[in-house]
Amino acid sequence: MPQKRILPYVILGILEKGDATGKQITDEFKYEIGEFWKSSHSQIYPELKHMLTDGWIDSYQKEDNDKEIYYRPTNLGKEIIADWLATPVAKLPVSKDLFSLKVFFIKRADDPRLKTLIANQKKLVSQNLAHLKKREAELFDTAEKINHNYGHYLILQRAISRQENQLAWLDQLTVC
Amino acid sequence: MPQKRILPYVILGILEKGDATGKQITDEFKYEIGEFWKSSHSQIYPELKHMLTDGWIDSYQKEDNDKEIYYRPTNLGKEIIADWLATPVAKLPVSKDLFSLKVFFIKRADDPRLKTLIANQKKLVSQNLAHLKKREAELFDTAEKINHNYGHYLILQRAISRQENQLAWLDQLTVC
DNA sequence: ACACCCATGTAAAGGGTTACATGATTTG
């Protein structure tokens, strides 16, 4: 009845790149996937348990550390993620964007709040854009790296393109 | 502790344009705000009660219909929405985009699933773009209409620009 | 051995979606 369950698929996707602990999966959300999906450890650990009981993944520990638990996809899990990736997306997401929402409610072009909102948004988008370009330079400085993580590369390009588009739009507004 | 409460502000924003029933507010989400914020009646009716007890809005009924309940913002409510609109957004939203997520996990450029995902996304984005342009033609065919709902106009422009950008990006991919 | 940090785990409180329910109003 509630929202569609996405997290386990994301986790499977992460584990396809190599076994990982809950902590490592959590960090993946912080640094890589974080641009377009968020999750936190308090969601991830229970989800890992769930996936274990469903047989999507199994776990093991390394002898030198009693604490860390490594996870890897089972054959079932590999099947599931492969199917999921092959299934096209049914509908476009709604971008829950507070900036758009606030602008929407401002009726007149000369409302001073509009200027404030736009200036602020410009700052946020520029910062994010700078960050994305830094990531691009760090992660994809050779053709080989691009070829080995092509999807990741594409998505980073798209994120950059999107923010450039938004910035251009904001700039054009300021001129008027 | 949970997610930040946005709905009541959106409702206040809607009510600023004129008194409305729960049903009319619900429809607003379906047709106008729906591009960048979603809600459903089962969330809206309880929220209206909540806002009533907080004194953000009050309600009245019309004599010819026992069922419909009209809401309007109180002075407190008007203050609150004004403050909210004047407050700049603190951070960029994470666009929870399943398309990006799936692409992210595809490692090789020659993976056939990539083509499928992209073709499908193209279709979705084109449809949405067509819809947005239709809305633009319907709602903003005169300068006067633009000036009286400038924020709405801006947001529609931005939505269009964004989808055009995405489509260009998708097209460029297909060529390669 | 002690204190600190870190990986894992649990709890609490809303948000958000879908399904079901109810009573008024309109329609044939």
Next chain:
DNA sequence: CAAATCATGTAACCCTTTACATGGGTGT
């Protein structure tokens, strides 16, 4: 006036975030 529709309302369920808790490493 019976049936269908409509506005409102309720319930169940999971998602998501923040805060708190625990017990194993690590460093001194």
